[in-house]
Amino acid sequence: MNGVLDDRGAQVLRHVVEDYIETAEPVGSRTISKKMGQQLSPATIRNIMADLEEMGYLVQPHTSAGRVPTSSGFRYYVDYLLARRRLARPERDQLQRMAAGEAGSASADEVVRQFSRLLSSLSRQACVVVVSRLSSQPLRSLNLLRAGVDRILLVSVTQAGWVEHRLIEGERDLSADDLVKINAYLNELAAGLSLPQMRVKILQEMKKEKARYDRLMQRALLLGARALDEGSPAEVYVEGRANILDKPEFVEDVQKLKRILRAFEEKSIIVRLLDRALEEEAIQVSIGTENPVESLPDISVVASGYRLGEATMGSIGLIGPVRMDYSHVIPLVEYSARLLSSVFEHR
Amino acid sequence: MNGVLDDRGAQVLRHVVEDYIETAEPVGSRTISKKMGQQLSPATIRNIMADLEEMGYLVQPHTSAGRVPTSSGFRYYVDYLLARRRLARPERDQLQRMAAGEAGSASADEVVRQFSRLLSSLSRQACVVVVSRLSSQPLRSLNLLRAGVDRILLVSVTQAGWVEHRLIEGERDLSADDLVKINAYLNELAAGLSLPQMRVKILQEMKKEKARYDRLMQRALLLGARALDEGSPAEVYVEGRANILDKPEFVEDVQKLKRILRAFEEKSIIVRLLDRALEEEAIQVSIGTENPVESLPDISVVASGYRLGEATMGSIGLIGPVRMDYSHVIPLVEYSARLLSSVFEHR
DNA sequence: GATTAGCACTCGGGGTGCCGGAGTGCTAAA
DNA sequence: TTTAGCACTCCGGCACCCCGAGTGCTAATC
Structure with a gap:
C-alpha cells in the first residue's frame, strides 16, 4: 500500500x-x-x-x-x-503536408500560427498555445531604419526567419546615410550571434571605439546597446479557444470557464504554463494541480519545446481539462514539436 | 400606427x-x-x-x-x-492619460492594442475589436533586407508609425551592397506615397528604366512591384473575450457562446462586422440582426473608424449582446476613435 | 484465502404536482 | 380617456416520490 x-x-x-x-x-x-x-x-x-x-x-x-x-x-x-500509441496515419500526413507547405513560403510567425491552428483542430479536445522566445537565436541581420522624426526602428532577422522590430526614441540627428553606414557596421558585428551575445560584443567594441574615437560608430554601438537592453518579450498565440466549450466539465461551471478565458488573455499566465517545456528536452505533461498556475487547478497542459539547433525557440502545447485523451494528445504534440523544429532547421 | x-x-x-x-x-x-x-x-x-x-x-x-x-x-x-450622455469624467481622463502615455513611446500596433484593452475594460459589457488597414497610409520608408539565402524581407514603415514586413521568395543573387542601393532608390520614390500609389509609381518608373536599361534599378522595381502586389491583410485585435461570460443571455445558451467565440477566431468575420465603420465618418451601431454576419443575430456592434488625415486607418468597436448600454458605449467608442486618430496625427 | 453472489442501503436525477407571484387582458366604472 | 378590479395564465420554486445505478458488507463458494 x-x-x-x-x-x-x-x-x-x-x-x-x-x-x-x-x-x-x-x-x-x-x-x-x-x-x-x-x-x-x-x-x-x-x-x-x-x-x-x-x-x-x-x-x-x-x-x-x-x-x-x-x-x-x-x-x-x-x-x-499509457499505451504509447503511434500517431494515426492521416494526422501525421496532415501535419507533414502543412509543414512542407509552410516551410518555404511563409514568415516564421505565420508558420507557428498555422501549426497552432492545425494542432488545435486535430486535438479538438483543447486549446493550442504557442510561445516563442527570440533572444537565444542567432541573428542573420540587424538594421536601423528611420521611423519618424525622432524615432528609429530596429529590425532584427534571425537565421530561422523570425522578424522582430522595436522602436528607439529620441534620435533625430542621424541622416539616412549615417544609418546605412551604421547598418553595415552592426551587421558585420552581428553575423551569427544571438541577441545577448551581440550585446556583449557591443560592449567590448565600445571600449575599442572609445580609443579610436569614431563618433558615428560609437553612436551606432550606443543605439545597439540601448535597443538590446530591453530584451524581447515572448510572443503568444492561442488558437481554438472555442474548443473548451465542448467540454462538459467546463460548460457546467461558468466560473471555471471565465478563469480560463481570462488566463488566455494574459500573456504572462500562458508563458508560465508552458515555461517548463522550454527547459526540458522531453514533452511535459502537467495534470490539474500540477501545473504552475495555482488559480487553474482544473486544466492540464501538454507541451513540448521546439528548437533550432542548440537553442530552444519556444514551446507548443495543448491546454484542456484534466480529462484529456493523453494517449492521443501526447504523440500529437511530440510530433508537432519535432516537425516545427525541422521546419526551422531547413531555412 | x-x-x-x-x-x-x-x-x-x-x-x-x-x-x-x-x-x-x-x-x-x-x-x-x-x-x-x-x-x-x-x-x-x-x-x-x-x-x-x-x-x-x-x-x-x-x-x-x-x-x-x-x-x-x-x-x-x-x-x-437616447439621451446623448457625455462621457463620465473619470473615463475621459483614463482614456486621455492612456493616449498621452502611449503617444510618444510605443509602436503603433501596441498603441492600438492598449486602446482595445482599456476600452474593453471600461465598457465591461462587451468585447473590443480593432481592425486596421495599412494600405491607404502614406509611407515613411521602404526597405529591403536579406532574410535568408533566397529570401528578402520588405519592411515598410508608414508615417503614422505602422510597421509591416513581408517576405519575398527566391532572390539569391543580390548582394548587401545592391540592397543598400536599391533601398536608397526605392525610398526616394516612396516618400509620402501610400502603398497603392507606390505601386502605380513603380509601374511608371519601370517604363522609364527600360529605356535607361539600368539592370539593378529595374530589378529593384520588379521586387517592389511583386511585394506590393499581394496587398496587406487587415490586422485584428480582440480583447476582453471573457467579458461575454458576464452576460446572462449568453451564458444560458452555450451554442450562442460557441458561435461567438468561434467568430472571434476568424479574422474575416471580425472584419466583416466592423467593415461599415471603415467607410462612414460617423459611429456605426448595428443591432442584432442588423449586423452583416447572419450567423450572429444576437450580437450588436458599436464601432467607429479612426483616421490619419484623409485616410481611414481602421476601426475600433465593441461587440456584445443586443442588450447593451448604448448611451454609455456609444460616446465611449466615439471618444476613443477620436483620441486614436489624434494620437496618430501627432506622430 | 481469494472470489463472488446476494442483499440492504444510499444518493442523485427525473418526473409530478402544487402553490405563489408576477404579469396580463378585459370590463366596467370614474 | 383613464383606472380599478378581477379572472386568467404561466413560470419558477419546492416538496415529494420513485427509479436506477452504484456501493459496502456478509456469507457462501471455489
Whole structure:
C-alpha cells in the first residue's frame, strides 16, 4: 500500500481512466467488469476500487456514485499505464503536408500560427498555445531604419526567419546615410550571434571605439546597446479557444470557464504554463494541480519545446481539462514539436 | 400606427429598454408605472405596451410575462430616445492619460492594442475589436533586407508609425551592397506615397528604366512591384473575450457562446462586422440582426473608424449582446476613435 | 484465502404536482 | 380617456416520490 499497484489494480485503474476520458461520467464496477471481459465480478472490482480510492487514485463524488480518477490517478496512468500509441496515419500526413507547405513560403510567425491552428483542430479536445522566445537565436541581420522624426526602428532577422522590430526614441540627428553606414557596421558585428551575445560584443567594441574615437560608430554601438537592453518579450498565440466549450466539465461551471478565458488573455499566465517545456528536452505533461498556475487547478497542459539547433525557440502545447485523451494528445504534440523544429532547421 | 410614436409611447419604450438593459429580465407594467412617477397607472401602461407590441417594438416571451424590446425596439431607442450622455469624467481622463502615455513611446500596433484593452475594460459589457488597414497610409520608408539565402524581407514603415514586413521568395543573387542601393532608390520614390500609389509609381518608373536599361534599378522595381502586389491583410485585435461570460443571455445558451467565440477566431468575420465603420465618418451601431454576419443575430456592434488625415486607418468597436448600454458605449467608442486618430496625427 | 453472489442501503436525477407571484387582458366604472 | 378590479395564465420554486445505478458488507463458494 505504498502507491505501487499490482497488475490487477493497474488494469482496473487503466480502465477507469479510459472510460472516464471517454464519457466524463463517474465509472462503476459493472462497467469495468464488462470491459475486462468478466474475468472478475463487479464485487471484486469494487474491492479493488476501494483500495485504489484509499491510495488516492480515485474518488467518489458521493456515496453510491461510480469513481472518478484524481489528478494522481491520471498521473499514474500517464506514467505507467499509457499505451504509447503511434500517431494515426492521416494526422501525421496532415501535419507533414502543412509543414512542407509552410516551410518555404511563409514568415516564421505565420508558420507557428498555422501549426497552432492545425494542432488545435486535430486535438479538438483543447486549446493550442504557442510561445516563442527570440533572444537565444542567432541573428542573420540587424538594421536601423528611420521611423519618424525622432524615432528609429530596429529590425532584427534571425537565421530561422523570425522578424522582430522595436522602436528607439529620441534620435533625430542621424541622416539616412549615417544609418546605412551604421547598418553595415552592426551587421558585420552581428553575423551569427544571438541577441545577448551581440550585446556583449557591443560592449567590448565600445571600449575599442572609445580609443579610436569614431563618433558615428560609437553612436551606432550606443543605439545597439540601448535597443538590446530591453530584451524581447515572448510572443503568444492561442488558437481554438472555442474548443473548451465542448467540454462538459467546463460548460457546467461558468466560473471555471471565465478563469480560463481570462488566463488566455494574459500573456504572462500562458508563458508560465508552458515555461517548463522550454527547459526540458522531453514533452511535459502537467495534470490539474500540477501545473504552475495555482488559480487553474482544473486544466492540464501538454507541451513540448521546439528548437533550432542548440537553442530552444519556444514551446507548443495543448491546454484542456484534466480529462484529456493523453494517449492521443501526447504523440500529437511530440510530433508537432519535432516537425516545427525541422521546419526551422531547413531555412 | 406607422412606426412613429407619440410622446407617451416613446417614454414607455424608453423605460422598458433602459430597465431591460439593466436587469436582462422582461419588464412589467407596474415597474414602468413606478419609474414614471405614477403619472400613469399600470393598466394604462399595459395598453400602451400592447400598442408597442403591435408595432413590433416589444415582445412577450410568453403570456403573463413582462415585455422585452425587439431589435427594432432598440433601434428606435438608439435613433430617437437616447439621451446623448457625455462621457463620465473619470473615463475621459483614463482614456486621455492612456493616449498621452502611449503617444510618444510605443509602436503603433501596441498603441492600438492598449486602446482595445482599456476600452474593453471600461465598457465591461462587451468585447473590443480593432481592425486596421495599412494600405491607404502614406509611407515613411521602404526597405529591403536579406532574410535568408533566397529570401528578402520588405519592411515598410508608414508615417503614422505602422510597421509591416513581408517576405519575398527566391532572390539569391543580390548582394548587401545592391540592397543598400536599391533601398536608397526605392525610398526616394516612396516618400509620402501610400502603398497603392507606390505601386502605380513603380509601374511608371519601370517604363522609364527600360529605356535607361539600368539592370539593378529595374530589378529593384520588379521586387517592389511583386511585394506590393499581394496587398496587406487587415490586422485584428480582440480583447476582453471573457467579458461575454458576464452576460446572462449568453451564458444560458452555450451554442450562442460557441458561435461567438468561434467568430472571434476568424479574422474575416471580425472584419466583416466592423467593415461599415471603415467607410462612414460617423459611429456605426448595428443591432442584432442588423449586423452583416447572419450567423450572429444576437450580437450588436458599436464601432467607429479612426483616421490619419484623409485616410481611414481602421476601426475600433465593441461587440456584445443586443442588450447593451448604448448611451454609455456609444460616446465611449466615439471618444476613443477620436483620441486614436489624434494620437496618430501627432506622430 | 481469494472470489463472488446476494442483499440492504444510499444518493442523485427525473418526473409530478402544487402553490405563489408576477404579469396580463378585459370590463366596467370614474 | 383613464383606472380599478378581477379572472386568467404561466413560470419558477419546492416538496415529494420513485427509479436506477452504484456501493459496502456478509456469507457462501471455489
